[in-house]
Amino acid sequence: MKEINELKLPEDVRYSKDHEWAKSNGETIRIGVDDYAQDQLGDIVFVGMPEVGDKFGKDEVFGSVESVKAVADLFMPVGGEVAAINTALEDAPELVNQSPYGVGWMIEIKVDNSSELEELMTKEAYLAVLQGE
């Protein structure tokens, strides 16, 4: 397991308390799990995804991520409708471990309320939370 100062926490995304990141790319917001989450889970073997068109509110469960011996729910950092899912994760769930912010992204959503993105934590705020834990 990594030490907190070893974690990769990019500046250009927002973080949720459930160790997920969210980043706006214009029309939609892209979501994935962060470096802390993938490190804690270990080798990821399966990502349970929603379907395109599914709608979830903020903090609702939209999917799950599994390692050999553990399962964790995935929560919506912001509410919205699923516009795209990363189908590459079906055959290669390890992408989440290798590149959690890049090719290991999970879903893209059309948001109901774009201010919810601003309510998420910046890197500094998130780091403080991790150090407090």
Next chain:
Amino acid sequence: MNDNIKQGATGLIMDEPLLWEKGKKGRIGFSLPKADVDAYPLDEGLVGHGPDFPDLSEVDVVRHYTRLSQWNFGVDTGMYPLGSCTMKYNPKTNERQASLPGFSNAHPLLPQEMAQGVLKMMYDLERCLADITGLDAVTVQPTAGAHGELCGMLIFDSYHKSRGERRSKIIVPDTAHGTNPASAALCKMTPVAVKSNENGILDPERIAAIMDEDTAGIMVTNPNTLGLFEGNIKAVAAIVHEKGGLVYGDGANMNAVMGIVDMGRIGIDVLHLNLHKTFSTPHGGGGPGTGPVCVKKFLEPFLPIPRVVRQSEMFALREDFPQSIGRLHAFYGNVGVMLKAYSYILSMGPEHLKKVSQLAVLNANYIKEKLKNTFHLAYDRPCMHECVFSDKIQQANKISTLDVAKRLMDYGFHPPTIYFPLVVNGAIMVEPTETECKEDIDRFIEAMKAIAKEAEQNPELLRNAPTTPKVNRLDETSAARKPCLTG
């Protein structure tokens, strides 16, 4: 490694292929009976090609499984201190009794007057279990512990329904076995978790805070999965009963308290037992088992049907119990397993069964005392029949519970239960059982001490373990990413 400690090292290892990698078309291992009638026509549209099975001779099959057996560690191979599983010796006389042709050839739908011997056995077994637990009525129909838990939860559901209530929650301690909340969920009850206190047991105050009239009751394990007696159980039961709830007891740890504790007296209304744990029936690599359910008198009407009843000198199966939760099995449960437990109970008798618990608890406390400075003891209190350590000390050398467990195999022992209960990080749960003699327990203790030393001085030995068995650590990640379940 000290050769005096290392025992049960693997002998001959043959690399035996899979069944369909062997054999030759046209071989057969079966003695086909004579075809003494004509062949009758059959619509060819219904006929298949037969399954794609390999063709093997009797010798092929016997060698195959004999070789496979050499890669397995059983209780008969060596000490198997799996916490929560009670891996005690499985007496072979039990096997003799279960294979008597009268029992093994009995068809379940025989006219009941022709099946008196097996019905009497079931009835007597139920009476014995009632005596042992202190509860009133028993069913031996559930075929596993989890099946017994489901039975218990269905009884809860029916009981509350019979009183015009629909209770949606059930209290489950954080130390509970996963089958507890899973069984509750099957009955559409939502588990409400409650934390144990700093002594590792349930706190009446915490229960009182969450118990209400929408809670069906509580599921407790006593002794609990930390190997500790739930000292506040009577108070907890009173709180639950006061709000109209029921108390379910997971009796997986019954081996610690036979002849000592009265499960009825402590407030348990429904209790399941595991014949394949406490009552010596073999685990079989994962089953078959039996999970009898014992209840207080007022819950007897809800027991599954058919029930074995006594009608003067005869025994019968009766279904006329209108409040019963119904059937849980196509027939009456795992009679073959019941016969073994019944034989065990009669072989031990009351005096030896009590001794079983006394010795099981002695063995566990002895190990606890001897290892408590080598491995971190989760709760430094008297334990029952099992004790829980953790890898806290070894983590300083970046050695985990998993590494310790794998290295123990090289010393000729089956590892204890690891990473359960979840409330202890890196848990190592050791349950020696009463059938382990002092020398083997001392050898186990020496092995654990040697491993702890290796963890400090030569941790690579642990990380690369095991090296003695047929295979070393397996890639479970790929097995889960790209499952290959069929050959």
Next chain:
Amino acid sequence: MRYLPHTAEEINDMLGVVGVSSFDDLFKSIPEDCRRNNELRFPGPMSEWELNAHMDSLSSEISAGPDFKTYLGAGSYEHYIPSFIPYLVGRSEFATAYTPYQPEISQGTLQAIYEYQTLISRLLGMDISNASLYDGAMALAEAMLMAIRVTRRKKIAVSNLIHPHYRRVLRTYFAPTDYEIIELNGKGNGQTDLEAIDKIDDLAAVAVQSPNFFGCIEDLQGIAEKAHAQKALLVTCFSEALAYGLFKNPGSLGADIVCGEGQSLGISRSYGGPGLGILACKNKYMRNIPGRLVGQTKDLNGRRGFVLTLATREQHIRREKATSNICSNNSLCAVTAAMYMATLGNNGMQALSRLNYNKTEYLKQSLKNAGVNIPFESPTFNEFVVEFPSGFEKKYKDLLDRKIIAGLSLEPYYTKYKSHYLLTVTETKTRKDLDAFVKEVVS
């Protein structure tokens, strides 16, 4: 006592190490008001020899000895079991091992179960099988819960020609839920009436048994078409696994999930248990199937090995969100079944099934020729229904005295079939037995 090795001296030493002076001290943490007020009262101890005598006596109180000719089936079948199978499966390395959670020292069990999964998949024509469940009845219940999970619908259509006890168990499992069971009745030819299926909307699955409780082969392909037209799954069930040595397997006819009882595969009847619950499905439902699964993998040196896998479906990880509460499987029975299937092979399965079929047809035709009514015209395997003259119960009792058990009366299960009996013929009956049976029954 021979299972309690401690000597008095050792006990004293150990008590000393623990720091107590007696057994009672070890239990000090148990409050007085939790203790028994009385001693245990059940019988014993018996010496090994007393136990033998006691059990021999109980066993002899089961009066269906080897000289009896039993024509009972209905979920428990009399088949020959080669003597080497109990010998092999009784090896204590298999019998006294625990669940293979530590795979390195459990490769025997793991490979044997992987082979079982494979052979069952091939027998049923399905992609995957789990490591077994408790019995056929519970397998049906789990199969229906699985179909409901996968389709997210709440209604299931269940044939009344599925074994009555299996349907009772299904209802027990469904009692706390709001799932709906719609019954499908039988037709005059002994098969299930499928008409109602088209009219049910929001259907999760259709469940039928083949051969069904009356012994008749169902039109699985036709049922598959109807179910799939409703976007529902086809769940097929069986109580006699040997049928698929002869008949087309359910996978080839469109089944999505197959469940059933595997006791016929080398497991003794033992008054109904332990049996073998079988559950198999298509690949796409892999992460939804309950029960244990063994998968193939490699070790650090690249050697082939086997492990329990996809454990995240199960209760010890998922807890209340698990696919089922099931923890154990019927491992030793599954290994027995694998041994039996390996012993028969493709050749033997076909030959033995064909023998069962022919002997059953011989009895059926002989009874027909002797004037007995065979009410259902559909093809059967090794069970079929006859209608004896009313008042047959008296003759049934007389036949018991002559050591013949003339099948199973259907009336307790289907009240309209007052004089109907289910007869089962396996490879254990000789032509002479069958001729004698006909003679006795029509005399």
